[in-house]
Amino acid sequence: MSFKWDSIKKPVFVLAPMANITTLPFRSICSEMGADIVYTPMLSSNAIVYNKEKTLKIAMSLPQEESKTIVQLFGYDSDLLAKAANIVQGGLKPAGIDINMGCPAPKITGNECGSALLKDVNKAVELIKLIRSKFDGQLSVKLRLGWSEFDIIELVKNLETIGINSISVHGRTAKQGYRGNANWEAINIIADKVKIPVIGNGDIKTWQEAYQRLDHSHLAGVMIGRAALGNPWIFQEIKEKKSLVISRNEIADLIMLQSKRYIDFVGEKIAMREMRKHLGWYIKNFDGASEIRKKAMQITSYNDLLDLLSMLKSN
Ligand SMILES: Cc1cc2nc3c(=O)[nH]c(=O)nc-3n(C[C@H](O)[C@H](O)[C@H](O)COP(=O)(O)O)c2cc1C
Numbered sequence: 001m002s003f004k005w006d007s008i009k010k011p012v013f014v015l016a017p018m019a020n021i022t023t024l025p026f027r028s029i030c031s032e033m034g035a036d037i038v039y040t041p042m043l044s045s046n047a048i049v050y051n052k053e054k055t056l057k058i059a060m061s062l063p064q065e066e067s068k069t070i071v072q073l074f075g076y077d078s079d080l081l082a083k084a085a086n087i088v089q090g091g092l093k094p095a096g097i098d099i100n101m102g103c104p105a106p107k108i109t110g111n112e113c114g115s116a117l118l119k120d121v122n123k124a125v126e127l128i129k130l131i132r133s134k135f136d137g138q139l140s141v142k143l144r145l146g147w148s149e150f151d152i153i154e155l156v157k158n159l160e161t162i163g164i165n166s167i168s169v170h171g172r173t174a175k176q177g178y179r180g181n182a183n184w185e186a187i188n189i190i191a192d193k194v195k196i197p198v199i200g201n202g203d204i205k206t207w208q209e210a211y212q213r214l215d216h217s218h219l220a221g222v223m224i225g226r227a228a229l230g231n232p233w234i235f236q237e238i239k240e241k242k243s244l245v246i247s248r249n250e251i252a253d254l255i256m257l258q259s260k261r262y263i264d265f266v267g268e269k270i271a272m273r274e275m276r277k278h279l280g281w282y283i284k285n286f287d288g289a290s291e292i293r294k295k296a297m298q299i300t301s302y303n304d305l306l307d308l309l310s311m312l313k314s315n
Pocket residue numbers: 016017018019021040041042072100102103142170201202203204223224225226227
């Protein structure tokens with residue numbers, strides 16, 4: 001049965017989109033650990049339309065994961081965004097498409113993409129309405145609370161009216177970057193205003209916090225980003241409602257699984273380079289981590305990885 005936001009089994013626990021991170025290897029692991037819905041990194045709509053094969057590969061999923069994968073797009077041109085959405089939907093058969101209205105990075109907002117779309121409600125609604133009119137699939141939007149202040153209530157109501165199927169909200173303004181704390185009061189105000197599923201996001205660090213954020217709220221689910229880095233088990237903890245003690249051997253085995261998937265995905269050289277940051281996250285709490293981390297940052301081959309893992313297991 002195809003995915004529909006309005007028939008999700010609430011609450012849903014969602015892996016947040018993270019550029020260069022939530023590609024197939026890590027995303028599939030979070031999905032197997034219990035994430036109900038997983039987001040790809042944001043992909044440029046222009047790149048999809050003009051360099052289809054290469055860009056689509058970034059959003060590839062394992063077959064069993066397709067029905068819970070949301071592919072996120074960014075762009076400023078409704079035509080290109082709609083074309084890209086249809087190309088992705090036709091080629092990869094994901095659960096749905098998400099439009100990024102939250103990224104505050106200057107290289108994105110400088111091109112009027114991401115959170116820059118929050119500066120002008122009418123323009124944003126017009127853009128999304130045009131995409132909606134040309135794309136039949138499940139369509140969601142990920143937002144921040146506003147550009148410089150919390151002012152997206154009208155926008156969100158309009159998004160519902162024009163047929164957007166779900167929204168997710170990171171409880172900070174674009175100007176805030178990652179400073180301060182996510183404002184969950186504001187997220188809850190938004191969830192009270194619309195009937196479409198609203199997913200709350202920002203600063204959830206533990207499985208207990210995931211449930212606390214859902215308590216007394218109209219949220220359909222919560223989204224987790226940074227807390228899953230080096231700890232995809234957070235989704236298993238959420239599902240089992242208990243804290244897990246993860247041994248070094250289990251960590252090493254998971255690193256191996258992720259690395260093998262990475263190698264299948266992009267080849268050994270790029271996979272090992274990309275794995276360095278993940279290794280840093282997996283081992284950050286280890287005793288004597290600085291020596292292991294130094295070695296982790298230097299791996300260039302599968303053999304280097306095997307050496308590192310035996311060092312990890314024997315330590
Ligand atoms: C390294 C990194 C990359 C991110 N890339 C994206 C992205 O591609 N698209 C997006 O909408 N948000 C992106 N985000 C924001 C996250 O999806 C999420 O909204 C934010 O990290 C707050 O959630 P958290 O506190 O659970 O991490 C990124 C965040 C991080 C840390």
